[in-house]
Amino acid sequence: MTDLTAPAQRPANPRFSSGPCAKIPGFSLDLLADAPLGRSHRAAVGKAKLKEAIDLTRDILGVPADYRIGMVPGSDTGAVEMAMWSLLGARPVEMLAWESFGEGWVTDVVKQLKLDATVKKAPYGQIVDLATVDFDKDVVFTWNGTTSGCRVPNADAIPANRAGLTICDATSAAFAMEMDWAKLDVVTFSWQKVLGGEGAHGMLILSPRAVERLETYTPAWPLPKIFRLTSKGKVSEGIFVGETINTPSMLAVEDYLVALKWAQSVGGLAGLVNRAKANAQVVWDFCAANPWLQNLAETTEIASTTSVCLKFADARIKDGEAFAKAIAKRLEKAGVAYDIGAYRDAPAGLRIWCGSTVETADVAALMPWIAHAFEAEIAAQAQAA
Numbered sequence: 001m002t003d004l005t006a007p008a009q010r011p012a013n014p015r016f017s018s019g020p021c022a023k024i025p026g027f028s029l030d031l032l033a034d035a036p037l038g039r040s041h042r043a044a045v046g047k048a049k050l051k052e053a054i055d056l057t058r059d060i061l062g063v064p065a066d067y068r069i070g071m072v073p074g075s076d077t078g079a080v081e082m083a084m085w086s087l088l089g090a091r092p093v094e095m096l097a098w099e100s101f102g103e104g105w106v107t108d109v110v111k112q113l114k115l116d117a118t119v120k121k122a123p124y125g126q127i128v129d130l131a132t133v134d135f136d137k138d139v140v141f142t143w144n145g146t147t148s149g150c151r152v153p154n155a156d157a158i159p160a161n162r163a164g165l166t167i168c169d170a171t172s173a174a175f176a177m178e179m180d181w182a183k184l185d186v187v188t189f190s191w192q193k194v195l196g197g198e199g200a201h202g203m204l205i206l207s208p209r210a211v212e213r214l215e216t217y218t219p220a221w222p223l224p225k226i227f228r229l230t231s232k233g234k235v236s237e238g239i240f241v242g243e244t245i246n247t248p249s250m251l252a253v254e255d256y257l258v259a260l261k262w263a264q265s266v267g268g269l270a271g272l273v274n275r276a277k278a279n280a281q282v283v284w285d286f287c288a289a290n291p292w293l294q295n296l297a298e299t300t301e302i303a304s305t306t307s308v309c310l311k312f313a314d315a316r317i318k319d320g321e322a323f324a325k326a327i328a329k330r331l332e333k334a335g336v337a338y339d340i341g342a343y344r345d346a347p348a349g350l351r352i353w354c355g356s357t358v359e360t361a362d363v364a365a366l367m368p369w370i371a372h373a374f375e376a377e378i379a380a381q382a383q384a385a
Helices: 044-061 075-087 100-112 208-216 237-241 250-265 268-289 320-333 360-384
Strands: 068-073 093-097 118-121 138-142 166-169 186-190 201-206 293-295 307-312 350-353
Touching: 044 068, 044 237, 044 250, 044 268, 068 075, 068 237, 075 100, 075 166, 075 186, 075 201, 075 208, 093 100, 100 118, 100 138, 100 166, 201 208, 201 250, 250 268, 268 293, 268 307, 268 360, 307 320, 320 350, 320 360, 350 360
Parallel strands: 093 118, 093 138, 138 166, 166 186
Antiparallel strands: 068 201, 186 201, 293 307, 307 350
């Protein structure tokens, strides 16, 4: 990097991308040998695989028996859009946003569905004050802001006797954070986040209240086939037993099954949550010891344990964006961290994925390299001046 002495230890796996995320420890293509390639997803073997994926999802996440779990196209984005286009419009809507993906849902509801929604936003580093939210309206929010590193600490602010539906984008939270299912009516996520699965497929989880809305309300706008969750006024039950709307990749399904079984082997949800917490704690401890690097989240209560977003704080830095990009480039060139630059719409800095498939030892090995890159870039900046 420069004449500075590089750290002796390197992360065994330098993949800290926030999506697609690191594969499970010990992953190899050999683990996918049981995938029914070249077979129809409607054949008995295909249906069995799809149903197994849904059943394991329910078991690991602790989804109540009366909630429906469906596998849908378009990753988490498809699942969120499907929910909004199918459910919104029956009641007033409140949209909450504290990062770029939440902002995207606001745009779609206001400009595409043209609903007169109440919009509440918080800047990067903060979340909306949930005590101010009217949950008698339908409320759309992200549990964990993948691009801001800020999460909902808990669901305490959501009343059990709410009149509206809660629609939660949980793509970088599911499998790594505890969620109170009684407070959530729609939950979405994608395979390529916490479990490191392959992209293209999303999961849509519906409470009985959400199903009731589907069966008693017809949106004013036409629904594309790929968004339709009902037939003749009744919920399409097949979607929630593995009869997907369009053709899924059986190779990706097998990969998801492998990841789910690995999740069971590390203690299920509790084990996954603890792995992410341990990873994030390594980064937080490093920030506490090195004031030039700070968590973008302004309080520990809302700090993400998966997409840990960081900002540089040093008076010697002349151009924050250029400096952060240079650090990320140095780390990638050294082969110790790939894809950890801040999201393009977020404040300049780094974003380290600390989700459950990442090994704590790798996070610990990365930290000295960040310090090394920081000192090297500070020296390079001084020399250029």
